[in-house]
Amino acid sequence: MVREDAITAKSASYHKYIVKKKLIILLLVVAAVLMAFLSINAGAISISLRDVVATVLGSGDDRTLAVVKNIRLPRVITGMLAGAGLSVAGCIMQNNLRNPLASPMTLGIANAAAFGANVAIIVFGAGSILSTGLGEVQISNPYLVTILAFFFAILSTVLIIALARLKSFSPESIVLAGVALSSLFSAGTMMIQYFAADTVRVAAVIFWTFGDLGRASWREIWLLAALTLVSLGYFFLHRWDYNALDSGEETAKSLGVKVEKVRLGGMFVSSLITAVSVSFLGVIGFIGLVAPHMTRRIIGTDLRYLIPASAAMGGLLLLSADTISRVIISPQTLPIGAVTSFLGAPLFLYLLIRGYERK
Amino acid sequence: MMLAAEKIEFSYPRADVLKKISFALSEGDCLAILGPNGAGKSTILKCLNKILVPQKGVVYINGTDTSSIDNRMLAQTVGYIAQRQEHSRKTVFDVVLLGRKPYIKWDVTSKDIALVEEILQAFGLDDYAMRYTDELSGGELQKVMIARALAQQPKILLMDEPTSSLDLKNQLEVICTVKEVVQKKGVSAVVTMHDLNLALRFANKYMLLKEGQVFAYGGPEIITERAIKEVYDVDVAFVEYEGVPVVVPL
Numbered sequence: 001m002v003r004e005d006a007i008t009a010k011s012a013s014y015h016k017y018i019v020k021k022k023l024i025i026l027l028l029v030v031a032a033v034l035m036a037f038l039s040i041n042a043g044a045i046s047i048s049l050r051d052v053v054a055t056v057l058g059s060g061d062d063r064t065l066a067v068v069k070n071i072r073l074p075r076v077i078t079g080m081l082a083g084a085g086l087s088v089a090g091c092i093m094q095n096n097l098r099n100p101l102a103s104p105m106t107l108g109i110a111n112a113a114a115f116g117a118n119v120a121i122i123v124f125g126a127g128s129i130l131s132t133g134l135g136e137v138q139i140s141n142p143y144l145v146t147i148l149a150f151f152f153a154i155l156s157t158v159l160i161i162a163l164a165r166l167k168s169f170s171p172e173s174i175v176l177a178g179v180a181l182s183s184l185f186s187a188g189t190m191m192i193q194y195f196a197a198d199t200v201r202v203a204a205v206i207f208w209t210f211g212d213l214g215r216a217s218w219r220e221i222w223l224l225a226a227l228t229l230v231s232l233g234y235f236f237l238h239r240w241d242y243n244a245l246d247s248g249e250e251t252a253k254s255l256g257v258k259v260e261k262v263r264l265g266g267m268f269v270s271s272l273i274t275a276v277s278v279s280f281l282g283v284i285g286f287i288g289l290v291a292p293h294m295t296r297r298i299i300g301t302d303l304r305y306l307i308p309a310s311a312a313m314g315g316l317l318l319l320s321a322d323t324i325s326r327v328i329i330s331p332q333t334l335p336i337g338a339v340t341s342f343l344g345a346p347l348f349l350y351l352l353i354r355g356y357e358r359k
Numbered sequence: 360m361m362l363a364a365e366k367i368e369f370s371y372p373r374a375d376v377l378k379k380i381s382f383a384l385s386e387g388d389c390l391a392i393l394g395p396n397g398a399g400k401s402t403i404l405k406c407l408n409k410i411l412v413p414q415k416g417v418v419y420i421n422g423t424d425t426s427s428i429d430n431r432m433l434a435q436t437v438g439y440i441a442q443r444q445e446h447s448r449k450t451v452f453d454v455v456l457l458g459r460k461p462y463i464k465w466d467v468t469s470k471d472i473a474l475v476e477e478i479l480q481a482f483g484l485d486d487y488a489m490r491y492t493d494e495l496s497g498g499e500l501q502k503v504m505i506a507r508a509l510a511q512q513p514k515i516l517l518m519d520e521p522t523s524s525l526d527l528k529n530q531l532e533v534i535c536t537v538k539e540v541v542q543k544k545g546v547s548a549v550v551t552m553h554d555l556n557l558a559l560r561f562a563n564k565y566m567l568l569k570e571g572q573v574f575a576y577g578g579p580e581i582i583t584e585r586a587i588k589e590v591y592d593v594d595v596a597f598v599e600y601e602g603v604p605v606v607v608p609l
Contacts, residue, residue, distance in 0.1 A: 013488070014452055014488070014489070017450070017489060240460055240463050243457060243460075244457060246447045246449075247444075247445060247446050247447075247454075247457065248441060248445030248446070250405070250441045251441055253408075253409070253410045253430070254408055254410060254434060254437070254441075255434050255457065255458070255460040255511070256429075256431035256432075256433065256435075256460060256461040257430070257460070258430055300448065300449070301447035301448055302449065302453055304466075
């Protein structure tokens with residue numbers, strides 16, 4: 001009887017522990033949704049929060065509806081999806097490679113996509129920029145830029161995985177392959193820009209690399225949504241495999257996990273998310289590094305809860321960064337890639353320093 | 360036979376590690392694999408549960424070639440405790456619950472939770488259930504790892520130097536825990552060790568390994584002064600204490 005009581009008490013405390021984690025996820029989701037409303041509300045054209053809610057619920061005036069439906073809502077949904085996707089991609093890369101510094105950015109996938117954009121804009125002339133009334137620049141052929149950015153991001157992923165397989169897929173070899181390819185693509189980008197005959201094209205490609213959530217149209221959002229949701233489902237399905245991987249490769253194998261297969265799948269899907277996000281939106285740095293680390297500190301390392309929480313945190317952070325970038329010197333918009341990097345670089349340095357201290 | 364290895368051979372690209380290793384264990388047997396560093400002790404364990412795949416030879420579990428057993432099924436039969444424990448910050452409960460991984464289809468069931476609670480209780484770890492593993496002592500952590508392996512409900516337990524980083528008290532505690540598990544649950548155990556005296560306290564079968572080959576295999580009678588001199592290049596003498604032979608280096 002005493003033993004049964006003790007077991008019941010233990011069960012109750014574990015149950016409480018699980019409920020707490022679920023509550024944290026719920027809070028993050030609520031915070032992301034609130035941020036979404038704030039983000040729709042913020043911008044050069046003033047729309048009250050009440051009008052935002054009314055418009056989203058389908059009862060706003062035509063002018064507000066046009067601004068919300070055509071500009072702000074797509075931007076907010078893109079931010080949520082790209083933030084969630086990049087964050088979970090980083091979370092899975094860090095788990096799969098057992099390296100806290102792994103992320104779409106540090107593995108060089110973003111640099112590969114930027115190289116693709118350079119090829120499209122400078123070599124193929126997709127970047128004859130147009131000056132708008134506000135003095136902004138637009139890419140004249142965004143599809144070619146997106147396609148080439150995507151192609152090189154995927155090529156980089158395939159190369160990293162192929163190179164890593166030669167070294168029996170050890171996490172170290174994947175990170176090293178990522179670093180090497182990243183340097184290679186950066187060098188390629190420099191060369192293209194150096195030999196570019198048209199400085200306007202160089203300006204256009206620099207503009208592209210800033211990253212912009214406003215680039216995605218509804219058609220692209222649907223594709224981004226489908227891919228992000230399917231990928232999140234895939235990761236969630238493998239959450240127990242990733243938990244086992246957290247205990248080391250040998251332990252994971254002894255628990256029945258097909259380590260190489262799980263790692264290959266995880267890396268491929270997270271690279272795919274990155275490739276699509278970067279090719280649609282440009283380089284958005286550090287969300288894939290910062291968001292999973294912040295989430296881990298709040299909810300712990302259990303992938304059952306870390307995956308959904310990282311998704312919510314990524315969406316929340318990217319939306320916050322985008323809102324800051326739009327309101328801080330309104331009506332001008334700061335490049336989102338710079339804002340996320342300002343947020344992420346100090347954390348990256350902190351992780352490096354902490355890593356050395358531990359050694 | 361519960362577990363048998365038949366002439367298994369394994370080599371890394373630049374070095375042969377194991378040469379024609381054979382042994383057979385019945386239910387409740389406890390085999391201690393002994394030998395100097397680099398003799399291939401850990402590699403044998405890894406070949407037994409497909410962490411490494413031997414280039415030659417066959418490993419049988421209940422007469423079935425392990426190469427034909429699915430990884431998940433194998434994990435329901437063989438529990439393994441690695442020499443080096445890598446883990447992110449998790450509670451004791453979550454670490455032991457991970458032992459249910461080979462049985463989980465979508466998520467853990469109340470049956471899994473109940474089994475973990477029972478194991479924690481049996482190991483006297485129930486007070487630590489919600490503590491994080493990085494807050495535990497070496498001995499406590501090793502017990503948690505054994506508890507995790509037992510959550511797999513294995514018939515065979517493989518342990519790679521489970522006492523190597525522990526103080527004397529914890530070494531004895533861990534070995535007593537393993538002995539109890541072997542006796543009570545009827546599992547077979549294969550344990551790699553450095554401490555000959557500790558091995559002589561609990562194993563009933565021994566394998567002396569030298570440069571990847573079996574130097575001697577059998578009961579406690581194989582642990583002789585001559586064998587130890589040959590394998591470790593150390594002179595020792597045997598004294599008897601309460602019926603148990605004790606190895607004393609000279």
